[in-house]
Amino acid sequence: MRARIIPPALHKGDVIQVVAPAGRPSAVEPFRSGLAVLEQMGFVVRYPERLWPGSGFLADSDTARAEELNRAFADDRSAAIMTVRGGYGSLRILGGIDLDLVRAHPKIIVGFSDITVIHNHLLASLGLVGLHGPVLTSLAASTPDSVMRLYRCLTGSWRNAFALPGIEILRGGAKVEGILAGGNLTSLASLLGTPYDFSWQGLVVVLEDVNEPPYRLDRMLTQLAIAGKFNQAAAILLGDFSLADARLYDTGPVDQEWLWQRVLDLTAASGIPVWAGLPAGHGPENLTLPIGADVVVNSNRRSLFFC
The missing domain is CATH 3.40.50.10740 (Murein tetrapeptidase LD-carboxypeptidase, N-terminal domain)
Structure with missing residues (x-):
C-alpha cells in the first residue's frame, strides 16, 4: 500500500x-x-x-x-x-x-x-x-x-476513537492494526480479474450491500474467498445488509445470522477478527468512515481508533 x-x-x-x-x-x-x-x-x-x-x-x-x-x-x-x-x-x-x-x-x-x-x-x-x-x-x-x-x-475530526456499543463481535482476539478499505460487496467483487483489483493484505475491510438475495451474497463472498482475499485481510467489518424483497426471490430474505456464519466459515483458516452490525451501508444510519486511514480494531473495547 x-x-x-x-x-x-x-x-x-x-x-x-x-x-x-x-x-x-x-x-x-x-x-x-x-x-x-x-x-x-x-x-x-x-x-x-x-x-x-x-x-x-x-x-x-x-x-x-x-x-x-x-x-x-x-x-x-x-x-x-x-x-x-x-x-x-x-x-x-x-x-x-x-x-x-x-x-x-x-x-x-x-x-x-x-x-x-x-x-x-x-x-x-x-x-x-x-x-x-x-x-x-x-x-x-x-x-x-x-x-x-x-x-x-x-472538517477533519475523524482521527479519534469510534465507540460501537451495539457491534456484534463474531470473532474477537487481540487488537489488530491495518488500513481501512472496502465498502459495497457487489462493487468489490466486480473488481476481481480487472487491472483495478487490489490486494487485501493488511487491510481492515468493510463489507455492506443492499437488496441482494442469499445466493448472490454467497456467490460473491465465495468468489472473494477463492481469490484469496479473506486470507489477506487483517479484519472484516460487516455493515448493513438490508433485506432483499422476499417476493422477488424463491430463497426468501437474507438471514443475518446465516450471513455472519458464512463469513466466519470463510475466514476460519486465518482466524481474523470479524465484526457485524457496523452502522454503515444503505440504511438511514450510515456513519462516515475514512477509507484509507490507519485503524486499530479493538474487540475488547468494541471500538475503532482512526489515526
Whole structure:
C-alpha cells in the first residue's frame, strides 16, 4: 500500500462540488434536500447548471463522467467533492480518471455504494484517503448521528476513537492494526480479474450491500474467498445488509445470522477478527468512515481508533 495522501479538512464557507460518476438523481426532492443539509452545515455547494443528461442507469457518457470528476479535482475553488448517488457506472470510468491530476490536487471525495470502486482505486493507486458516507441524495434521509458524523469527518475530526456499543463481535482476539478499505460487496467483487483489483493484505475491510438475495451474497463472498482475499485481510467489518424483497426471490430474505456464519466459515483458516452490525451501508444510519486511514480494531473495547 502506498503512503497515504490526506486531503485538507474543510472550513465553513468552503465549496463542495457535486458530481455524478455513476447514476443520476432519480428524483428532484432528495437532491434539493441534500443540498439544503450541506448548506446548513455552512458550506457552499456547486453543481452543474444543466443537470446530468444521461438516460437509463448512467448520469452521462463514460467520457463525460470521468471528465467531470477530473475537473472537480482540478478546480482549486472547490475544497471537496460529493457524489450525487451510487447506482452503477463507476467501474466504467476508472481508466479515465487522471491520477496525476488527483495527486496534484487532492480533495476529500464522499460517497458509498458504487462509489466504493473509486475510493479503493484512488487508495490503491495514490494512497488517497476518502470518506465512505452518505451521497447527496441520501443525506436528508440519514439519521442525525450520520449527518453529524459526516460533518465532523469533512472538517477533519475523524482521527479519534469510534465507540460501537451495539457491534456484534463474531470473532474477537487481540487488537489488530491495518488500513481501512472496502465498502459495497457487489462493487468489490466486480473488481476481481480487472487491472483495478487490489490486494487485501493488511487491510481492515468493510463489507455492506443492499437488496441482494442469499445466493448472490454467497456467490460473491465465495468468489472473494477463492481469490484469496479473506486470507489477506487483517479484519472484516460487516455493515448493513438490508433485506432483499422476499417476493422477488424463491430463497426468501437474507438471514443475518446465516450471513455472519458464512463469513466466519470463510475466514476460519486465518482466524481474523470479524465484526457485524457496523452502522454503515444503505440504511438511514450510515456513519462516515475514512477509507484509507490507519485503524486499530479493538474487540475488547468494541471500538475503532482512526489515526
